[in-house]
Amino acid sequence: MQDTVRRILTARVYDVAIESPLDPLPRLSARLGRPVLQKREDLQPVFSFKIRGAYNKVAGLDAASLARGVICASAGNHAQGLALAATRRGAVSTIVMPVTTPAIKVAAVRARGGNVVLHGETFDEAYAHARAIEAETGAVFVHPFDDPEVIAGQGTVGLEIMRQHSGPIEAVFVPIGGGGLASGVAAIVKFLRPETRVIGVEPVDAATMKTAIDAGRVVTLNSVGVFADGVAVLRAGDETFRLCKDLLDDIILVDTDAICAAIKDIFDDSRAVAEPSGALALAGLKAWAALNPCTDNDAALIAINSGANVNFDRLRHIAERAEIGEGAEALLAVALPDERGAYARFLRLLDGRSVTEFNYRWAPDGAAHFFVGVALRSGPHEKEDLIATLQTSGYRVEDMSDNETAKLHVRYMVGGRAAGLEGERILRFQFPERPGAFLRFLNALQPAWALTLFHYRNHGDDVGRVLAGIQVPPSELNALTEALNDLGYPYVDETDNPASRLFLDGV
Known part of the structure; x- marks a missing residue:
């Protein structure tokens, strides 16, 4: 020193x-x-x-x-x-x-x-x-x-x-x-x-x-x-x-x-x-x-x-x-009966809090799944108290405030469910920001693998953030893994992420 x-x-x-x-x-x-x-x-x-x-x-x-x-x-x-x-x-x-x-x-x-x-x-x-x-x-x-x-x-x-x-x-x-x-x-x-x-x-x-x-x-x-x-x-x-x-x-x-x-x-x-x-x-x-x-x-x-x-x-x-970073907003995935008056009852439970985001699409399972942003007013435990109130009232709630895939992609894509789609893997990538990056990605996929979803979002970084869906037979998952590893783009399999399962999964 x-x-x-x-x-x-x-x-x-x-x-x-x-x-x-x-x-x-x-x-x-x-x-x-x-x-x-x-x-x-x-x-x-x-x-x-x-x-x-x-x-x-x-x-x-x-x-x-x-x-x-x-x-x-x-x-x-x-x-x-x-x-x-x-x-x-x-x-x-x-x-x-x-x-x-x-x-x-x-x-x-x-x-x-x-x-x-x-x-x-x-x-x-x-x-x-x-x-x-x-x-x-x-x-x-x-x-x-x-x-x-x-x-x-x-x-x-x-x-x-x-x-x-x-x-x-x-x-x-x-x-x-x-x-x-x-x-x-x-x-x-x-x-x-x-x-x-x-x-x-x-x-x-x-x-x-x-x-x-x-x-x-x-x-x-x-x-x-x-x-x-x-x-x-x-x-x-x-x-x-x-x-x-x-x-x-x-x-x-x-x-x-x-x-x-x-x-x-x-x-x-x-x-x-x-x-x-x-x-x-x-x-x-x-x-x-x-x-x-x-x-x-x-x-x-x-x-x-x-x-x-x-x-x-x-x-x-x-x-x-x-x-979200200063605790002023909560992002929630909420399921409620798809019936008349259900939304009004939900909004009343928010107790006057502002709704900052509301995304929904009908699904044929008798329940409405929607992605909602709620402005928080004060208190370190306000979000947890709100979730507990909703759950006590019979709503299924999952907190998405710390879910990176939900915040980067899914909040902009609610409604992307595809009926009858089997074998789909949801993957989150970092693509290099250079010409030909997307084409190189497509060339890495075998002809039998269908690209079922593609969402790109860039924020001025040196990498682009991409969410992609690829339909692959279960017997070929190892081949997919090898192809993506050879491609070299960093990725995370988000198929089992609650954000993917609730809003993007086939039904």
């Missing part, structure tokens, strides 16, 4: 970075009953903290190294940070990006002086190509997180927090991808105020650092969720793992809905739009505060808003999920 602290105290970042403000979140503070502040790294010139580490690394290079140029592989904020840092130091920068990188990000890197090389369909392929260029040209490779100088640059965020808030700080919450920001912030905070907790936050489907710490060694995950793409890292760094293992007090895991709710909290209080990884720390702060009652009304909780590089297209998805 001592070496990291020394590097942080001597880091050179302010040629390009600003000392970002530490702003209060008054509405959220009132809700939680304790002071909550956000560190505004979204206001940096590249709209992300990444400029700090990239510039500190480049600023420390000698003239001979700068003359060889710098290189990295990145499809996100590190790419922009390194491009700007190199331009300011008069060095040539090469940024290798996957061919699937959204055009807006490619344009942003070029606008900051970076020479973009598009190569490969995945980050791993781009990374390998960048390393090959490094070996061929002698350019200096700048790692996005596992480098002492990069870690030190990111650590200046923590140094500023300690200087900006002289009062007591109960905890600082830091997003974790590879761990560069978390390890730098933890080092300086623990050095200056060892009594202050430093808590890392990761998405539940990208728990790279927590998995490594639990295992006692760096682990490479098979896959990670891409919603919070800024922290979608398969493997933590060796140096960042060492520091985080020793210095972090805890790691909190949060889901997509909690992140969306945190984005809304930031917007409500500051009119700023954070990217998902930018709001990750605040989502963790809220989860931690719910489990840890306030013991000092003056002790602040601080979340680092790490960035604002969000595609506009994704805001639709964020808005859809924020209400």
Whole structure:
């Protein structure tokens, strides 16, 4: 830690970075009953903290190294940070990006002086190509997180927090991808105020650092969720793992809905739009505060808003999920007798709550199955109490609020039941966003296998979300599994998911 602290105290970042403000979140503070502040790294010139580490690394290079140029592989904020840092130091920068990188990000890197090389369909392929260029040209490779100088640059965020808030700080919450920001912030905070907790936050489907710490060694995950793409890292760094293992007090895991709710909290209080990884720390702060009652009304909780590089297209998805994430909406599958007056009786049981969504289609089984969204008013147990009331009144109810397939697909597809359809498998895929992906999927299916359902939904990510139905004889299920494994698209069999069974199954 001592070496990291020394590097942080001597880091050179302010040629390009600003000392970002530490702003209060008054509405959220009132809700939680304790002071909550956000560190505004979204206001940096590249709209992300990444400029700090990239510039500190480049600023420390000698003239001979700068003359060889710098290189990295990145499809996100590190790419922009390194491009700007190199331009300011008069060095040539090469940024290798996957061919699937959204055009807006490619344009942003070029606008900051970076020479973009598009190569490969995945980050791993781009990374390998960048390393090959490094070996061929002698350019200096700048790692996005596992480098002492990069870690030190990111650590200046923590140094500023300690200087900006002289009062007591109960905890600082830091997003974790590879761990560069978390390890730098933890080092300086623990050095200056060892009594202050430093808590890392990761998405539940990208728990790279927590998995490594639990295992006692760096682990490479098979896959990670891409919603919070800024922290979608398969493997933590060796140096960042060492520091985080020793210095972090805890790691909190949060889901997509909690992140969306945190984005809304930031917007409500500051009119700023954070990217998902930018709001990750605040989502963790809220989860931690719910489990840890306030013991000092003056002790602040601080979340680092790490960035604002969000595609506009994704805001639709964020808005859809924020209400669920903050417990303001319940999604329910309800069965009731398909008879006159049944709907009126159901609505009366809602006790004046607003219906946010209502999807239904007739089925010949004497019961009506519908998908309903209900606005919740207050109280941690309101949803459970409502479900109990409906069940006591004779309704069959299943909670779909945490059912990913229901929220992504089925809510838009109620009515897709097909009478007499046998042998149908319902599968949820992640398709790469590139031309020919759907055709490749179709070509993987044998001619005798019928495509019975196909629903595609994209939210500005690098992958498209697809729900597909495939009719396959039971004797050929193994062949289907082999074909899909060869295809290589990540998928989950959702045939037995209650959302599929109630609203899509053949009858």
